[in-house]
Amino acid sequence: MRDELLPLREKALLSGNEAVAQAAWEAGVLFATGYPGTPSTEILETLVGYPEVRCEWAPNEKVALEVAAGASLGGVRTLVTMKHVGLNVAADPFMTLAYTGVKGGMVIITADDPSMHSSQNEQDNRNYARFGKAPMFEPADSREVTEFLAGAWDLSERLELPVLFRMTTRVCHSKSISSRGPRREPAAPSYTKDFVKNVMIPANARTMRVKLEEKLNLLRAEVETHPANRIEGRSAELGVICAGNVYNYVRETLPEASVLKLGFTFPLPAALIRKFAASVERCYVVEELDPYLETEVRALGVALATVPAPRPPIGELSPETVAAMFGVAAPQPQAAAAALPELAPRPPVLCPGCSHRAVFMTLKKMRLTVTGDIGCYTLGALPPLASMDTCLCMGASIGMGYGLERALGPEAKERVVAVIGDSTFLHSGITPLLNVVYNGGHTVTIILDNRTTAMTGHNENPGSGRTLDGGPAPAVDYRALVRALGVEFAVTVDPYDVDKFKQAVEMALLHSGPAVVIAQRPCVLLPEVRGKHRPTVNYDSDTCTACGACFRIGCPAIEKDAATGKPRINSAFCTGCGLCTTACPCGALSL
């Protein structure tokens, strides 16, 4: 944002995600879609508050990108949001979208999660820009989100290319001072048929491949002078090339260093990089995760100096790690820290009253092999429940369960079940279930239907009966859906009816074909359920034999009295779900 424009804008403390929503609204975006995923979820949750923009949750990221491609074809500016692994799901349309190009400007947010705070991997999606040949920006904070996005849709329309906007957890979920301004009036929607541009049969794709390369060459010139890339001249000895939030760590740790701050990071400004490297005695690259910049800079023939202590290519950087790389003395923390005893770890746990707890309690008792999936319920893999054997990616549970059965043969029958959340099933569980049916498997699938996408903050989905803006929507009938796929055995049961649920799983395992059990119970944190919590469970110390069975369900409301080994019910947490009364063999716990 040029400073002379700033008086028109109102200063605001915004998270990176809020800044994206604000900037999209200002740019005249009319259509936004995505799939919830930490750390990207709040973008659409914020943008839906602006009535001018149609905001939707798609069942998955591939669908979201395709829908946006269609809207863009109609001349509308679009925004697509997803976490880093979501771009893997959307990779198929993404890899060809730069060929066809866009009409209405399109920005795709990829929210990466270095250090895997809430993810199954920490893939560096900067690689996707080069891979899919899409221009990429990397903002350092909310102010840069606002600045870079201000021109992103214009750029996208001018070059007819989708723009990849790569954020990280520390940009998405950090607040810093940015600004709010007025909305630009969007252009009227329009559609023009263009066979060569929009129909990617091989002959047309070859034509568009050439055009794409021409566009990239235009961009290669443009990035040299783009305001997102700048040289900050200070020391003549020490120079650092960096991008994104890493810039903040470099400035904090090496205040004297000259910096080439890159914000437009695909394609890279070759001449600017050479010029900067020549201006300093020692030139370094500091970056998080993959050596994306380093590889490109070295390929330009630029000689890079080696830091005294090279960083590991793992995890997010911090002021401390950058200090360590350059041998800068870090501030000494208080000495008392060294003398601490071992502290009890506090990993996340399934909430008190969680519908999933009953499922895992039963599966554990049944000693089944459980292929799992992505969501709150992945916590069922942790002790004391420890009743999930795998977690790979969205939708993998059913395919892996079936594959395991095929590998183990008849031995696996009656032993393997797949568990998958409702939102995850709709995201990418339907096709693997179809595969089970088609290839004659008998995999048992348990759909954990808690009526919401809970993990990312209770987002609506095609099964929840509501859309992103809270409006009513048809809710998927899971039983009808799986029957239509060819699953003959499909039952719905409340997992808190423990005997009935166990019986349903047993019957499913005995069934000769594929079977689905829908374990349906709304998430305990949903507003409509919160109001119905029952009184705290009663505990009778005289009846209690201190057998410890209640602790093995892993409920945070049940604490162990160190002296007696008996439980203590924390009334601040207990929701009165009563699952512990089922687990207790001596009748000491009751409702």
Add this chain to the structure above:
Amino acid sequence: MNRNKTTNVLIVGVGGQGILLASEVVSQAALLAGLDVKKSEIHGMSQRGGTVNSHVRYGEKVLSPIIPQGQVDVLVALEKLEALRWSGYLAPDGAIVVNDFRLDPVSVATGKIPYTENAIDLLYSNGRRVLVVDGVARALQAGDLRSMNVVLLGALSRLLEFPAELWEKALEAQVKEKFIELNRRAFALGRDAADSLR
């Protein structure tokens, strides 16, 4: 605390205790004071009863959104084991505001590892400035146990340089209208608790 440098406040506790609201109020106070401010935290998985931390930094110009280890000026802990867990982030002259409140992690509840019973005693080592706040009693006195986070904010407000009116404005902007009175009471009770800081 006003040393013409960035002030660093680290707020920690357990998912669900209102840490994000507390750090939002501190950030808004800094913004209202005309300072540069950054705040960083982790959402998602850690909300499910895990350990949660939120970094707030303010001053003339703030660069890194996360506080370097050894530079925390005030550590605010809504749970005492969490105070101990993050105490290594304190600057040599840093202070601690700790809620005298215990929440057992599942590892303790299942008897895998004991709770550090003397957590608060350990905080006092090395002549640290420690303010122990009876958050439960004061929150209940204010009218709702869930206002513990605002009680702790009240105590924190005595250690930072912002005037009381500014805190009030920042707080009111962050809570729903029907809870403003409750939170005002909680904040005032927290401010009183800070009288015992030595």
